[in-house]
């Protein structure tokens with residue numbers, strides 16, 4: 001019997017590949033580029049945080065990955081296909097998106113909000129859509145009695161959970177989060193981070209997240225990409241990126257909040 005060849009180390013699969021991207025708004029003399037020759041690769045299993053100053057194009061980059069915007073130049077490949085193709089074929093099945101102001105549909109109850117994309121697809125009877133939505137409702141830590149509540153009667157943390165359940169309704173392998181903890185108090189924010197961590201591990205998700213919040217960044221990120229000067233300036237672990245010499249990074253990571261977020265957790269706590 002011959003010995004089995006030792007397995008070759010595998011390069012992780014690229015879930016998102018952005019090459020030399022230009023994102024341009026306006027026409028003629030009023031045209032301006034938000035991204036110029038921006039490169040970014042998101043690997044399977046990544047929990048990648050995108051940070052950068054206000055207006056550096058973080059949300060625009062998420063919209064490019066989702067295929068909602070057209071590259072001026074360059075290419076965006078999401079799950080092996082041009083991102084633009086996602087929009088034409090039930091994007092929710094492949095990429096879940098939690099928008100920053102991810103308002104729920106106010107006229108629909110919680111369960112109807114969660115099942116929305118599946119219902120729109122029209123391939124399953126209503127009872128099965130509700131059943132699938134109920135599974136997701138439990139998955140995000142809500143209780144069956146929350147199913148019939150209206151969005152106006154939910155706390156901020158519950159709204160985020162419903163929006164997350166809605167983003168996961170079709171079991172997408174890739175999840176995009178725009179400021180997932182914005183507007184939450186510190187306890188709700190910590191709880192939401194813990195939920196995201198659990199779901200990522202349980203479902204094997206790849207996650208790309210925009211955040212300004214250092215606690216969220218350190219709680220969740222395996223890698224960080226910094227947007228500055230219209231491109232991705234540096235990527236690496238949070239600790240690696242924090243050492244990169246650049247004014248934005250110094251202010252962002254070395255301020256008081258940054259130092260606190262990077263400090264080792266106190267021992268002997270619970």
Ligand SMILES: Nc1ncnc2c1ncn2[C@@H]1O[C@H](COP(=O)(O)OP(=O)(O)OP(=O)(O)O)[C@@H](O)[C@H]1O
Pocket residue numbers: 025026034052053054055056057058059060061
């Ligand atoms: N549809 C659009 N038309 C014109 N300009 C746009 C459009 N969308 C975004 N922009 C511009 O692109 C730039 C980047 O916007 P974006 O929302 O991506 O910034 P951001 O990095 O997410 O900022 P913030 O941290 O403040 O949310 C801004 O100058 C914005 O005004």
